[in-house]
Amino acid sequence: MVRATRRQIFFEDREDSQHRPSLQEIENRRALRDGPDENDLPPASSSRLVDVLGTEYPVPDWLITEEYRDEVLGTIKSGKEGSVFLVERASPSGSHFLALKDYKDPNTRAFHRDQMYRDGRKFRESRETRAVARKSEFGRQLRAGQWQGVEFEILRTLWAAGVSVPYPVEELGSSFLMQYIGDETRAAPRLVDFRPTISQAESLLDQIFDNVILIAAEGYVHGDLSAYNVLVWEERVWIIDVPQAVDLASNPHSMELLQRDLDNVCSYFARKFGVNRDPSEEMARVISAAV
Numbered sequence: 001m002v003r004a005t006r007r008q009i010f011f012e013d014r015e016d017s018q019h020r021p022s023l024q025e026i027e028n029r030r031a032l033r034d035g036p037d038e039n040d041l042p043p044a045s046s047s048r049l050v051d052v053l054g055t056e057y058p059v060p061d062w063l064i065t066e067e068y069r070d071e072v073l074g075t076i077k078s079g080k081e082g083s084v085f086l087v088e089r090a091s092p093s094g095s096h097f098l099a100l101k102d103y104k105d106p107n108t109r110a111f112h113r114d115q116m117y118r119d120g121r122k123f124r125e126s127r128e129t130r131a132v133a134r135k136s137e138f139g140r141q142l143r144a145g146q147w148q149g150v151e152f153e154i155l156r157t158l159w160a161a162g163v164s165v166p167y168p169v170e171e172l173g174s175s176f177l178m179q180y181i182g183d184e185t186r187a188a189p190r191l192v193d194f195r196p197t198i199s200q201a202e203s204l205l206d207q208i209f210d211n212v213i214l215i216a217a218e219g220y221v222h223g224d225l226s227a228y229n230v231l232v233w234e235e236r237v238w239i240i241d242v243p244q245a246v247d248l249a250s251n252p253h254s255m256e257l258l259q260r261d262l263d264n265v266c267s268y269f270a271r272k273f274g275v276n277r278d279p280s281e282e283m284a285r286v287i288s289a290a291v
């Protein structure tokens with residue numbers, strides 16, 4: 001099904017290129033994508049669709065939703081537990097890329113064995129109960145332990161709250177489609193593959209903290225935040241890989257996980273870029289901003 005092409009080599013493990021857009025360029029692009037002001041997040045939407053639970057959700061302008069054909073073009077990243085593929089969605093009027101995250105075997109993921117992540121999961125009661133009652137796809141997925149559905153739902157919630165996460169497009173069996181971060185030459189590098197200047201590093205770290213606050217304000221802790229799960233594109237950070245996110249209020253380990261996320265990020269920036277922040281102070285800031 002997936003054609004192994006030169007693109008695979010091209011996209012996978014490629015180092016960051018040196019293109020650094022000017023601040024004005026970034027602002028122009030951001031304005032085009034998100035509206036005139038970052039505070040206006042979530043991005044402007046042209047329409048709303050209704051999902052299987054009957055929940056309305058916004059659809060961004062750039063997404064082709066009618067008369068399209070999706071084609072897998074190559075691999076962005078392949079791993080033991082799953083892969084992410086580059087997909088082209090084409091319609092008579094144009095095309096754009098998407099990313100397809102496919103869990104090979106969801107049960108192999110470490111967090112499935114880790115009760116810490118599952119305790120008090122937010123939608124266990126309300127959403128799951130409703131979903132099961134309606135024999136919905138989401139309920140079926142929860143019962144079957146299909147965690148890509150869980151990741152998709154969390155992404156949808158976080159995106160709607162203005163967190164910088166890829167827009168979740170559609171669930172497809174053991175995989176789901178989301179906004180692709182990157183361009184036709186390369187996928188966005190992970191933070192771990194990106195070498196910023198000191199001032200860029202400071203801005204990236206501030207953005208990460210802002211996103212942690214938005215995530216916490218929405219009642220979640222990422223739970224696996226690291227330089228591997230942050231993408232950087234045109235000076236903007238994108239938080240990815242959220243299936244293990246835990247409920248801030250009801251998970252007994254949420255504070256521990258939040259502190260660990262902040263410790264990871266702070267020690268990475270201190271070690272790699274000499275940007276020093278106190279993780280305990282950041283913890284206090286996140287908590288007071290989020291509640």
Ligand SMILES: Nc1ncnc2c1ncn2[C@@H]1O[C@H](COP(=O)(O)OP(=O)(O)OP(=O)(O)O)[C@@H](O)[C@H]1O
Nearest residue numbers: 077079082084099166179180181187188190240241
């Ligand atoms: N929306 C996206 N756009 C571009 N690249 C992406 C996107 N989502 C994921 N990737 C790429 O795929 C990789 C794996 O994605 P993710 O971290 O969500 O999955 P994972 O199951 O944790 O895999 P891994 O164990 O390899 O990190 C990311 O590190 C990133 O390079």
Ligand SMILES: [Mg+2]
Nearest residue numbers: 228229240241
């Ligand atoms: Mg990851």
